[in-house]
Amino acid sequence: LIDFRSDNTGAVAPEILAAVAEANSGTAAGYGMDRWSAELHHRFSDLFQAEASVYPIATGTAANGLSLSVLGPPWGAVYCSCHAHIETSEANAAGFHSGGLKLSLVEGEFGKLSPLALESAIVESGIGLRQRSQPAAVSLSQASELGTVYSLDELSTISAIARRFGIRIHMDGARLANALVHLGCTPADLVNKAGVDILSFGAAKNGGMLCDAIVVFDRSLVEPLEFRLRRSGHTWSKMRFAAAQLLAYVHDGLWLRNAARANTVAEEIGRQMAAMDGLSLAMPIEANEIFLNVDGRVMDGLERDGIGFFRRGPATARFVCRFDTTESEAEALLSSIRRHAAQIQAIPLGTEHSTHGSHR
Amino acid sequence: LIDFRSDNTGAVAPEILAAVAEANSGTAAGYGMDRWSAELHHRFSDLFQAEASVYPIATGTAANGLSLSVLGPPWGAVYCSCHAHIETSEANAAGFHSGGLKLSLVEGEFGKLSPLALESAIVESGIGLRQRSQPAAVSLSQASELGTVYSLDELSTISAIARRFGIRIHMDGARLANALVHLGCTPADLVNKAGVDILSFGAAKNGGMLCDAIVVFDRSLVEPLEFRLRRSGHTWSKMRFAAAQLLAYVHDGLWLRNAARANTVAEEIGRQMAAMDGLSLAMPIEANEIFLNVDGRVMDGLERDGIGFFRRGPATARFVCRFDTTESEAEALLSSIRRHAAQIQAIPLGTEHSTHGSHR
Amino acid sequence: LIDFRSDNTGAVAPEILAAVAEANSGTAAGYGMDRWSAELHHRFSDLFQAEASVYPIATGTAANGLSLSVLGPPWGAVYCSCHAHIETSEANAAGFHSGGLKLSLVEGEFGKLSPLALESAIVESGIGLRQRSQPAAVSLSQASELGTVYSLDELSTISAIARRFGIRIHMDGARLANALVHLGCTPADLVNKAGVDILSFGAAKNGGMLCDAIVVFDRSLVEPLEFRLRRSGHTWSKMRFAAAQLLAYVHDGLWLRNAARANTVAEEIGRQMAAMDGLSLAMPIEANEIFLNVDGRVMDGLERDGIGFFRRGPATARFVCRFDTTESEAEALLSSIRRHAAQIQAIPLGTEHSTHGSHR
Amino acid sequence: LIDFRSDNTGAVAPEILAAVAEANSGTAAGYGMDRWSAELHHRFSDLFQAEASVYPIATGTAANGLSLSVLGPPWGAVYCSCHAHIETSEANAAGFHSGGLKLSLVEGEFGKLSPLALESAIVESGIGLRQRSQPAAVSLSQASELGTVYSLDELSTISAIARRFGIRIHMDGARLANALVHLGCTPADLVNKAGVDILSFGAAKNGGMLCDAIVVFDRSLVEPLEFRLRRSGHTWSKMRFAAAQLLAYVHDGLWLRNAARANTVAEEIGRQMAAMDGLSLAMPIEANEIFLNVDGRVMDGLERDGIGFFRRGPATARFVCRFDTTESEAEALLSSIRRHAAQIQAIPLGTEHSTHGSHR
Numbered sequence A, B, C, D: 001l002i003d004f005r006s007d008n009t010g011a012v013a014p015e016i017l018a019a020v021a022e023a024n025s026g027t028a029a030g031y032g033m034d035r036w037s038a039e040l041h042h043r044f045s046d047l048f049q050a051e052a053s054v055y056p057i058a059t060g061t062a063a064n065g066l067s068l069s070v071l072g073p074p075w076g077a078v079y080c081s082c083h084a085h086i087e088t089s090e091a092n093a094a095g096f097h098s099g100g101l102k103l104s105l106v107e108g109e110f111g112k113l114s115p116l117a118l119e120s121a122i123v124e125s126g127i128g129l130r131q132r133s134q135p136a137a138v139s140l141s142q143a144s145e146l147g148t149v150y151s152l153d154e155l156s157t158i159s160a161i162a163r164r165f166g167i168r169i170h171m172d173g174a175r176l177a178n179a180l181v182h183l184g185c186t187p188a189d190l191v192n193k194a195g196v197d198i199l200s201f202g203a204a205k206n207g208g209m210l211c212d213a214i215v216v217f218d219r220s221l222v223e224p225l226e227f228r229l230r231r232s233g234h235t236w237s238k239m240r241f242a243a244a245q246l247l248a249y250v251h252d253g254l255w256l257r258n259a260a261r262a263n264t265v266a267e268e269i270g271r272q273m274a275a276m277d278g279l280s281l282a283m284p285i286e287a288n289e290i291f292l293n294v295d296g297r298v299m300d301g302l303e304r305d306g307i308g309f310f311r312r313g314p315a316t317a318r319f320v321c322r323f324d325t326t327e328s329e330a331e332a333l334l335s336s337i338r339r340h341a342a343q344i345q346a347i348p349l350g351t352e353h354s355t356h357g358s359h360r
Helices: A014-023 A035-048 A060-069 A093-098 A115-123 A152-165 A176-183 A187-192 A219-231 A240-274 A296-304 A327-346 B014-023 B035-048 B060-069 B093-098 B115-123 B152-165 B176-183 B187-192 B219-231 B240-274 B296-304 B327-346 C014-023 C035-048 C060-069 C093-098 C115-123 C152-165 C176-183 C187-192 C219-231 C240-274 C296-304 C327-346 D014-023 D035-048 D060-069 D093-098 D115-123 D152-165 D176-183 D187-192 D219-231 D240-274 D296-304 D327-346
Strands: A053-057 A076-081 A102-106 A134-141 A168-173 A198-201 A212-216 A289-293 A310-313 A316-320 B053-057 B076-081 B102-106 B134-141 B168-173 B198-201 B212-216 B289-293 B310-313 B316-320 C053-057 C076-081 C102-106 C134-141 C168-173 C198-201 C212-216 C289-293 C310-313 C316-320 D053-057 D076-081 D102-106 D134-141 D168-173 D198-201 D212-216 D289-293 D310-313 D316-320
Touching: A014 A240, A014 B014, A035 A053, A035 A187, A035 A240, A053 A060, A053 A219, A053 A240, A060 A093, A060 A134, A060 A168, A060 A198, A060 A212, A060 A219, A060 B219, A076 A115, A093 A102, A093 B219, A102 A115, A102 C102, A115 A152, A134 A152, A152 A168, A168 A176, A176 A240, A212 A219, A219 B060, A219 B093, A240 A289, A240 A316, A240 A327, A296 A327, B014 B240, B035 B053, B035 B187, B035 B240, B053 B060, B053 B219, B053 B240, B060 B093, B060 B134, B060 B168, B060 B198, B060 B212, B060 B219, B076 B115, B093 B102, B102 B115, B102 D102, B115 B152, B134 B152, B152 B168, B168 B176, B176 B240, B212 B219, B240 B289, B240 B316, B240 B327, B296 B327, C014 C240, C014 D014, C035 C053, C035 C187, C035 C240, C053 C060, C053 C219, C053 C240, C060 C093, C060 C134, C060 C168, C060 C198, C060 C212, C060 C219, C060 D219, C076 C115, C093 C102, C093 D219, C102 C115, C115 C152, C134 C152, C152 C168, C168 C176, C176 C240, C212 C219, C219 D060, C219 D093, C240 C289, C240 C316, C240 C327, C296 C327, D014 D240, D035 D053, D035 D187, D035 D240, D053 D060, D053 D219, D053 D240, D060 D093, D060 D134, D060 D168, D060 D198, D060 D212, D060 D219, D076 D115, D093 D102, D102 D115, D115 D152, D134 D152, D152 D168, D168 D176, D176 D240, D212 D219, D240 D289, D240 D316, D240 D327, D296 D327
Parallel strands: A076 A102, A076 A134, A134 A168, A168 A198, B076 B102, B076 B134, B134 B168, B168 B198, C076 C102, C076 C134, C134 C168, C168 C198, D076 D102, D076 D134, D134 D168, D168 D198
Antiparallel strands: A053 A212, A198 A212, A289 A316, A310 A316, B053 B212, B198 B212, B289 B316, B310 B316, C053 C212, C198 C212, C289 C316, C310 C316, D053 D212, D198 D212, D289 D316, D310 D316
């Protein structure tokens, strides 16, 4: 299989494995009372130029669900895009962790929510009315689930709206490094310019192993979050082995290097695909994902050639590049698609039957 | 620090680290669709001589809370000992995961619940009455939180009661290997003789790294559990790295060798402590924990000597042995306690002031 | 105040008060074990030509939330219109009662969901995928929140789709009597032709006092519902006084007479409004509510005249007729609106400033 | 049936029915925005000599569950007696409404919790430790479920403990009027001397119809409670008819007269029972309930005579007196029990077989 299915199919960066091995000596207090966890706190506070509490956690779904659960009461509403992972792919995690919170979908383009639509949704929400879901937070995926990235301007516009109405900002940073690389901004800009209160900090999709993190900037969220982490079973006893992973992940720019590599491969593949007859990009490529408008018969051909990817519609394919996607993988994909696309161009439409299941 | 605080302060068995490194090659489908996960299913089914679905999971608290959540409705009652970890140390995880389930405490000795008391609690519960919590399950910690072990006879008595009333059996096996070694029975006996329906399978306390597991024997629990795992954020995307840990853990008896080592050290230390003047065991030593009746002044002395342990009362100390507790650690503990105990014997009671905080 | 704000501002039908008084003699077993409750079961089973379990309940919000909570797991999705009361006006009750269930909004016209859009939403939902909300039920408001009514044909189309995918049908019948009167069908048609599994049976808006009801046709829902009613505090101890209200409500057609009266008044008012210059109906009038396209300055005028109604937009007004709306109230409303509408017609647009808050 | 089963089997006080009828004129704004609700606020604030927000509610279970849900986080613990209705008879309502809160049982005598045991439980709880349920509130039933009453001294001792540890006080006043009558104290004493923060105010058991109330004295609880009421379906739209019931209930001392009547009958019956051979009171009679030590054969006899009561053990019977228990009912009970008790005295124990089911 030439694997472009997802960035979670990839390997663990060797630096991270080495850090885990290095942490494996002597004993250490449990539940985050170890020195790796303490260092993590300092390291991330430096990185974000703000006091940051960092909680290593098993998955991004947990990071999102728990983050949202501390941002508002269970009668709250969290605004997000209809493409948000919290809406489409977490089996009601937000409602579960919070005890009933509602996701309110906000319109927008390119997988991002529109500031105007957000403002209008809040204005219409009926703040204070006992029968209405109360605006609690806005959740932004950075990079978005469609491989696009909010600009700092977009973020600060959204942040201003949120502040005006007293609601908080959650960022789902499952692909945060990819977005940072694209923007060329610092992690600190997310706090200082984008006003993020709590962050799902992704590592698994970018060379991590078994942990992501929640990073808290709003101090009032720390205590409730710590209890929620414990009772949901998300506080590891042997925390040092998780903290060590995250320390290695941000050490010496590893995370940004990994993301830059994935972004670059995606951009190059996308550029070449877009130049082929009959293909066009469905979304701008701003991170490590390619959404391609492509005939179903071409997708059939890719599958026959052993290319792994996901169909996102009858004429849309998604390809994801990893930090460890090789040049030969990229070439294999391009060569296969070039061949099938050319073949299709040569055949009048409708003369061949295309079968396509709904892959997800 | 000479560390007898807990078995979660210890290292990771090198075999497990090696297995993780070995799994780190190529790509693999996410969320448990990889070949390590498939092998895990087969390996555990062999081990337990019954079809077993295995779900690697971040913590024992998660394993317990999620297991209980599928055993009954949110108006259910789960019977357990007042010493059960689910009651004392999981911040209401059971009530959280299930949406309101109640723990009903059942009397017993040595940290275990009494079959007679269990039966009487079920009989008095008011089965079918709409205003009453409905009996859903019994949860047994094996080994118990007080370092003791249910015999197979005790387990089958409890199992028979549970079957008679149509309630299910959960086993909290945070220290399962220690119990198996003590009993000299097979894992399969837990299913076939003890009738366990769902098992929290502990690894972290016995040389594991960042994962324990839920093992399901009752097939009807599989589907709801899988959705609950996902929405609580307990389904890793890069699952192969968790599955590989568990495969190594049970490979070639590693788990039982580790547990045997911890149990043996505990037994030897306990034997020597019990022989000292003024000291006596508060509990029989059947696993890797020592509960000692000891003067508070002796505990003060241990702390001054840099011995790590927990006070479980003004005159009770808990020492936990790990798979990697060294002989020199054992000797240091014994030598320190021998010296302080002798000193106390030489001094009439009440002539020295003992300070002791409430360590937990 | 000339009151067209809502049908919950009205009086209690004298027949219902009389029935409560008549039930007030002797003692009766609590929690629905009384003879009024038994009679209710029989009476509704006759009415719906199907075995019906009837649970008097304090509010429609409770009826809806509890009904949905038994129709699917907490990782389920319930399909409804974006105008549905469960979505707009129940402060996340569905998510609360179920422990996290999600409402999935389905497109449609006139406040009703479109069968085609429903089918497509189910098809796209990802049945069986662990990361997706699983289709559990469709919830239909009959009459809808926009005063329209699903035809029996529409209902049976929706029912067929639901059956095909194995999901259940909840009907929010807060204004059920108004819909039945409009359709001229029998209550039994809802079960036999529309396939309703569980029904929120409204009475309060149509001459009831303090109770609505849940009516269950799917026997498998009875036991979980009874426990959920009890633990949510919705099982009255002195149930006879609630059951007596509902018996009187359906006795000798009272509910249908009341609804017919409200519908007739609404239709007549609507007819006359639609005939005025500058006014038009925003929705067909099929029950007891009028949604009117009307200049904001006309609404200002109505308010100055002491007419109670709700603004549903800058140029939309909602008027609700009650079973006890008097002819003089109807005339007062018509006369006021006629006067203000005429005045507006005489003034060129934009020459007067209209202020309008967002009334709800 | 001569009915001593419960005080919820009784009638509605005629004054309350009359008030409901009187409220039935004209229209009134919904959801508590009516003038009866406003008056209720003033009337109860006078009664308790403190600003009191009053929320009429369908049942005592709802009042308890919702009250507890605002007193602490879902990882909180509420201390109560093992006899508390919230523990024994509400199908996990507290865990449900709060999303996982735990009830921690505290020892005590006569159905009341012991201040010393309470203090010790809080001290041992592990305040601040993330793995522990955090002390949130103490819940006191006044009168208790065993028909006894906390003295003002007991209450202020408990209140002082609660204040010292920063936890709040909930009072389950399902039989509050009976307790007030026994103590001869004012309602205000509950706030000023006993420090109650939130009160489940019972009416149904003492001549009410379909509503009890939550009374809030701690202003910070008002907003979360109002949202919780709405989303749990406990905010009536036609609230005036509930408020009118409560206004009548406390008007001109009706509630206290009703309770005094029930208490007096209970006391007189208890006095006479205690004087009979072979019978003794199991609990002091301080409200309207009699717990009697009595041979099972005597209970068999009572049942044959058509006396309604509950068996609370093989040799314990519970008789409850209502505000409308008649003298002839009291005489019928006394005469029946006198006859059967005498018969038993005449027969040597063990010569007759006694059958007794477990009535609840």
